[in-house]
Amino acid sequence: MVKILKKELLVPNIHFMILESDFIHLNAKAGEFVVVRADEFGERIPLNLVDWDERSASVVFMEVGTSTRKLGCLKTGETIADLAGPLGKPTEMVSDKKILVIGGCYGIGAIYPVIKAFKNNNNKIITAIEARSSFLLYWQEKLKEYSDEIFEITRDGTKGYAGHIDKFLNDYLSKYSVDMVYAQGCTYLTYLVSQTTKPFGIKTIVGLNPIMIDATGMCGVCRVIINGETKFACVDGPEFDGHTVDWQNLLTRRHIYITEERRSLSFYECEKYG
Amino acid sequence: MPEKIVPKKTPMREQPPKERIKNFNEVPYGYSPEEAIAEAKRCLQCKKAPCISGCPVEIDIPGFIKFIAEGDFKAAIKKLKEKNVLPAVCGRVCPQETQCEQVCTLAKKFEPVAIGRLERFAADYEAAQGEAPIPELPPPTGKKVAVIGSGPGGLTVAGDLNRFGHSVTIFEALHKPGGVLVYGIPEFRLPKAIVYREVDYLIRCGVKLVLNFIVGKTATIDQLLKEFDAVYIGTGAGLPWFMNIPGENLNGVYSANEYLTRSNLMKAYLFPEYDTPIVRGKRVAVVGGGNVAMDCARTALRLGADEVHIVYRRSKQEMPARAEEIHHAEEEGVIFDWLTLPIKYIGDENGWVKEMECIKMQLGEPDASGRRKPVPIEGSNYISAVDTVICAIGQGPNPLIPQTTPDLKAGKWGNIEVDKATMKTSKPRCWAGGDVVRGGATVILAMGDARIAARSMDEFLRTGIW
């Protein structure tokens, strides 16, 4: 059992959770993730590590289906069944570069350790966070600490730049040059970012989120096609060059269990509230 | 000595095929005490018992069988446990027909003694008596050992070293201990409760178990060696192989590991009570011919498939699966497509597999392994409809530890290299054994390696000489 040291709702549907752990910090690096299981009946789901210290590991997650809903219902002081990690390859470090870092939904949390690491490695950081509306943006203050500049983007125009990420990117990249783009968030966001930067020829690293189980290279469910070659995102990634990803395959594979996921959620809600 | 030889094994009652394909309960029921005694009495108690040398861990087979014949089941299990800490597991999954039973004196003319079934009986009898008593342990030596992986190999090393008085901690990547015994082999062949019972016993004996700890990531071997005097690597062969043919990444195409892990470890057969889903295909093709393929095919049937095909590129004679497993699969209605090789998977407009293209094979000259090599018959291609494909063509060692331990020597396929006499690796204070050394092998061979390593580790821990 793993104790929840703190659980907080950041914005509607997105939660922050600090979990007790005395060994994640031993080797944790920016860009890595953990696997959690809410309870004995739970799925193993991967979540990016957003922070860690000698006694804890933190995650930010968005409620989408049963597993994240279960986590979302838990409170400070309660427990989850399992926490394992860190997993995946850490973000490849660079220095003396100007990097545009983009985060959407849970990715706003997920980019936090990455910009910290980039910043500490002597890079210039332009951070851009995006959401549907202003009330869904969070952690601006935390991100500012390691950003040279920060942009807020809202699709409904209630704050900052109005529009979607592709529009912002097109505008920004037409005016300014950057050495690299880095993005975390849902598959659609990372896809859109990769598509938009491609004509500019800017190296674009994205965190992918295929379905996973063991996350140690044992099952092969997380396979993604990179440059025509099959890779296991949990051990070869999860970060890849966005211009080499077979997005169609990733989007398709992400939906293998869509019928079952709906059934699972309605089963869970009936059990819990029905 | 029996007066008259009974030519056939005492049959073991089983769930009828029509029933059992609707549930995940264990297929054979096991012997009653009367059946066990009757079977044990068939044993000739040979002076030079060939069965013993047929057993990779050299169980005193006539010894334990004699006790069963006398009705002293407690003494039987005690005798078994002198050499084998997982008799309930081995009695169920060991390939006895190619080991002890193959060389049994009776096998020359009749059916061999059902050694495996008797082993299972003795172990189950003990379990039915309640918690096994804890043996007295020697005073602690003060030495600490880390065992990586809780498969049959890791559990055996842990048990042995604990009995020698060393302090043992097992580190396991997954959230449940047991290795392939829990994530791979299905419930209907090996109930998980049996594995957990053995793990509980070790814990009651003082072995520590740390789950969710991925050595190589959570901590490296070098980090562990700062705290521990010795390390045993028993991480198995958990890297799934694919054939690299078109369409392998379509939805509905599984690796055997994924399919079995979902069903066994994550209990997807009880979805939605358990949260992990699995595709319940109607026309399922399983590619491969080993135990893993049989397990996938039989799981698919139980998940509600109308038709399950085993697609294997050689013929029945060459199939590596245990005879009993092939037999069980046949009884349950699995269809065997011998001499057939898939060459392409074809998807529908939504990215789901809908057909597979196969080519027929014929057997040519024997290859290096001595098996006749399958050769494609040109122009024999055909297409068959499938909605689920499970690739069970084998697996290799997981590279995580070799990748993060530069001075650990590993072969081209990731197998850790060891000295066979001691199971020492190239890295001081590190031993390895089981599937991570051999590639996919068997439970008993992993346990045999573990036993050799434990002896060598004990010697090192006492003398300090590497």
Ligand SMILES: Cc1cc2nc3c(=O)[nH]c(=O)nc-3n(C[C@H](O)[C@H](O)[C@H](O)COP(=O)(O)OP(=O)(O)OC[C@H]3O[C@@H](n4cnc5c(N)ncnc54)[C@H](O)[C@@H]3O)c2cc1C
């Ligand atoms: C390496 C890695 C890191 C990840 N890091 C995070 C993280 O830090 N925070 C986080 O919230 N999520 C993260 N994810 C995604 C997260 O694992 C999934 O959201 C989670 O598994 C969903 O489980 P569920 O049972 O709640 O939903 P499911 O029932 O599995 O899914 C419900 C529906 O939502 C869709 N869906 C699932 N996840 C997403 C998503 N992220 N965006 C859009 N649609 C989705 C599914 O396709 C499905 O249709 C990460 C994934 C990977 C592979």
Ligand SMILES: Cc1cc2nc3c(=O)[nH]c(=O)nc-3n(C[C@H](O)[C@H](O)[C@H](O)COP(=O)(O)OP(=O)(O)OC[C@H]3O[C@@H](n4cnc5c(N)ncnc54)[C@H](O)[C@@H]3O)c2cc1C
């Ligand atoms: C489906 C299937 C059916 C089989 N049927 C039979 C059968 O009928 N009879 C038979 O004799 N054999 C059978 N086998 C083979 C047998 O199960 C294996 O040979 C045996 O389990 C190997 O034991 P092991 O201890 O070496 O490793 P495993 O059982 O593979 O255990 C390794 C353990 O190490 C853990 N691990 C891996 N990497 C790390 C890490 N970095 N850090 C921490 N932990 C780690 C894994 O999670 C796992 O729990 C079958 C195998 C499969 C897959």
Ligand code: SF4
């Ligand atoms: S070889 Fe067969 S008959 Fe002889 S002792 Fe062993 S089990 Fe008994």
Ligand code: FES
């Ligand atoms: S999640 Fe199983 S191999 Fe990546």
